Amino acid sequence: xxxxxxxxxxxxxxxxxxxxxxxxxxxxxxxxxxxxxxxxxxxxxxxxxxxxxxxxxxxxxxxxxxxxxxxxxxxxxxxxxxxxxxxxxxxxxxxxxxxxxxxxxxxxxxxxxxxxxxxxxxxxxxxxxxxxxxxxxxxxxxxxxxxxxxxxxxxxxxxxxxxxxxxxxxxxxxxxxxxxxxxxxxxxxxxxxxxxxxxxxxxxxxxxxxxxxxxxxxxxxxxxxx
Amino acid sequence: xxxxxxxxxxxxxxxxxxxxxxxxxxxxxxxxxxxxxxxxxxxxxxxxxxxxxxxxxxxxxxxxxxxxxxxxxxxxxxxxxxxxxxxxxxxxxxxxxxxxxxxxxxxxxxxxxxxxxxxxxxxxxxxxxxxxxxxxxxxxxxxxxxxxxxxxxxxxxxxxxxxxxxxxxxxxxxxxxxxxxxxxxxxxxxxxxxxxxxxxxxxxxxxxxxxxxxxxxxxxxxxxxxxxxxxxxxxxxxxxxxxxxxxxxxxxxxxxxxxxxxxxxxxxxxxxxxxxxxxxxxxxxxxxxxxxxxxxxxxxxxxxxxxxxxxxxxxxxxxxxxxxxxxxxxxxxxxxxxxxxxxxxxxxxxxxxxxxxxxxxxxx
Numbered sequence: 001x002x003x004x005x006x007x008x009x010x011x012x013x014x015x016x017x018x019x020x021x022x023x024x025x026x027x028x029x030x031x032x033x034x035x036x037x038x039x040x041x042x043x044x045x046x047x048x049x050x051x052x053x054x055x056x057x058x059x060x061x062x063x064x065x066x067x068x069x070x071x072x073x074x075x076x077x078x079x080x081x082x083x084x085x086x087x088x089x090x091x092x093x094x095x096x097x098x099x100x101x102x103x104x105x106x107x108x109x110x111x112x113x114x115x116x117x118x119x120x121x122x123x124x125x126x127x128x129x130x131x132x133x134x135x136x137x138x139x140x141x142x143x144x145x146x147x148x149x150x151x152x153x154x155x156x157x158x159x160x161x162x163x164x165x166x167x168x169x170x171x172x173x174x175x176x177x178x179x180x181x182x183x184x185x186x187x188x189x190x191x192x193x194x195x196x197x198x199x200x201x202x203x204x205x206x207x208x209x210x211x212x213x214x215x216x217x218x219x220x221x222x223x224x225x226x
Numbered sequence: 227x228x229x230x231x232x233x234x235x236x237x238x239x240x241x242x243x244x245x246x247x248x249x250x251x252x253x254x255x256x257x258x259x260x261x262x263x264x265x266x267x268x269x270x271x272x273x274x275x276x277x278x279x280x281x282x283x284x285x286x287x288x289x290x291x292x293x294x295x296x297x298x299x300x301x302x303x304x305x306x307x308x309x310x311x312x313x314x315x316x317x318x319x320x321x322x323x324x325x326x327x328x329x330x331x332x333x334x335x336x337x338x339x340x341x342x343x344x345x346x347x348x349x350x351x352x353x354x355x356x357x358x359x360x361x362x363x364x365x366x367x368x369x370x371x372x373x374x375x376x377x378x379x380x381x382x383x384x385x386x387x388x389x390x391x392x393x394x395x396x397x398x399x400x401x402x403x404x405x406x407x408x409x410x411x412x413x414x415x416x417x418x419x420x421x422x423x424x425x426x427x428x429x430x431x432x433x434x435x436x437x438x439x440x441x442x443x444x445x446x447x448x449x450x451x452x453x454x455x456x457x458x459x460x461x462x463x464x465x466x467x468x469x470x471x472x473x474x475x476x477x478x479x480x481x482x483x484x485x486x487x488x489x490x491x492x493x494x495x496x497x498x499x500x501x502x503x504x505x506x507x508x509x510x511x512x513x514x515x516x517x518x519x520x521x522x523x524x525x526x527x528x529x530x531x532x533x534x535x536x537x538x539x540x541x542x543x544x545x546x547x548x549x550x551x552x553x554x555x556x557x558x559x560x561x562x563x564x565x566x567x568x569x570x571x572x573x574x575x576x577x578x579x580x581x582x583x584x585x586x587x588x589x590x
Contacts, residue, residue: 087503
């Protein structure tokens with residue numbers, strides 16, 4: 001793990017307009033994540049962790065403050081640049097897997113490469129990751145033919161296929177039984193330990209949070225403890 | 227990869243895809259059938275006109291080339307034309323529309339036989355009684371007529387005396403004097419057919435007739451036949467343009483609704499693609515390719531359906547609306563359908579491209 005921060009958030013605020021009401025989702029968040037770190041973000045619903053996840057993933061812009069991901073300030077980039085950032089710098093794993101139902105597992109992974117305009121060269125690191133994931137024999141199946149655990153492994157493969165600087169996982173075990181949850185968490189930890197993948201994982205579950213190197217707790221739009 | 231996604235998206239929702247293809251297919255079929263019908267009727271008229279054996283046609287001043295009605299030409303011009311130099315024969319005929327596109331033609335049968343070589347009777351023979359009528363085999367088939375059958379036309383009961391081979395003069399033929407008397411047009415004609423002594427005489431006789439009958443519509447038969455075109459039928463070109471316009475609107479609406487529904491259904495999938503870094507152009511590209519593919523498949527289906535519509539028309543109403551297959555219109559019909567479809571995909575595509583990824587990902 002390097003000491004250089006790959007994520008730096010300074011006084012990040014996000015205000016949503018819901019009807020006539022301003023909702024302060026983030027009220028000044030400061031966060032630093034080192035390269036190769038596995039950080040878990042815990043907090044109750046409405047604590048702002050998903051909003052922070054979306055900002056760090058380039059899905060939305062902060063209202064104010066600075067967010068640096070691998071040296072790029074996300075608070076000062078356009079929508080088009082944010083789209084570019086999502087191609088290679090960030091990988092997402094969602095609670096509901098979010099695989100494209102029309103494509104096979106292999107094609108779900110391939111489309112992420114296609115969007116990122118990967119040039120098609122052999123990728124040994126990704127092949128090692130596929131071995132870790134243990135889905136080689138399920139790649140030609142459509143998502144509906146896969147178990148929840150298998151779908152989440154495919155989603156992880158898709159998230160890391162373009163070697164993102166950070167892997168963002170939002171409740172990745174939220175829809176899984178305990179056996180599959182353990183398997184998926186073990187894979188995520190392996191990705192971090194063996195491949196040095198920086199990971200930021202959101203969870204409600206204290207046991208799941210314990211898989212990370214560091215736990216950050218959020219409450220009412222602020223980080224309350226580290 | 228993007229083409230694979232497009233194909234899989236269409237395969238994933240087979241009913242919607244098939245309905246879209248069918249709707250565009252029907253649109254293309256309508257277009258091809260209307261054009262095939264127009265062309266078929268003109269080709270049929272051309273064939274029947276060329277079967278007469280005349281060299282020159284004389285029509286009264288102010289008449290249209292493909293007029294079906296009226297008898298404004300005096301019968302005295304037949305004798306006058308026959309007496310002109312190098313004219314071998316002149317025969318007058320009268321057209322009387324009875325319903326829709328059905329026309330009864332009156333002709334001086336002995337003179338017509340001299341000019342054309344006569345009708346070829348498939349059964350029966352020429353009229354012998356005042357209420358005898360001759361029909362061609364298409365009309366007989368369509369109306370289930372045989373020699374001896376009764377046929378009511380113009381409030382008159384006719385007896386079918388003969389069934390003739392199609393392609394000469396008309397589908398329904400009665401003696402000229404009978405038709406004139408029935409319609410109160412004694413001594414009146416629709417046109418006069420002229421046969422000259424030898425082919426080299428056609429142009430001199432034509433020039434002579436034009437000089438002697440200023441204002442009359444006088445054509446060589448070759449010229450007359452070449453004028454059976456869409457542009458010479460009053461309103462036909464405009465009618466086809468309207469049908470094309472309606473086809474574009476139908477294609478637009480079908481694809482608009484289909485793609486609008488597809489975008490709503492696939493909100494979450496669009497969110498996933500956006501989370502993966504797909505640009506608005508990438509999303510638009512997928513939807514436009516889907517639309518294009520549906521348009522191409524729909525056009526192919528439409529071409530196939532146009533064969534079916536022709537088969538049905540030629541089986542059930544071959545005499546009224548002869549129709550032909552028009553391969554030269556396939557690209558036009560396909561381009562019209564695909565163009566309309568692509569226009570229909572613009573708004574749904576724009577909506578999809580502009581979707582907020584966070585909202586899209588939370589869509590249930």
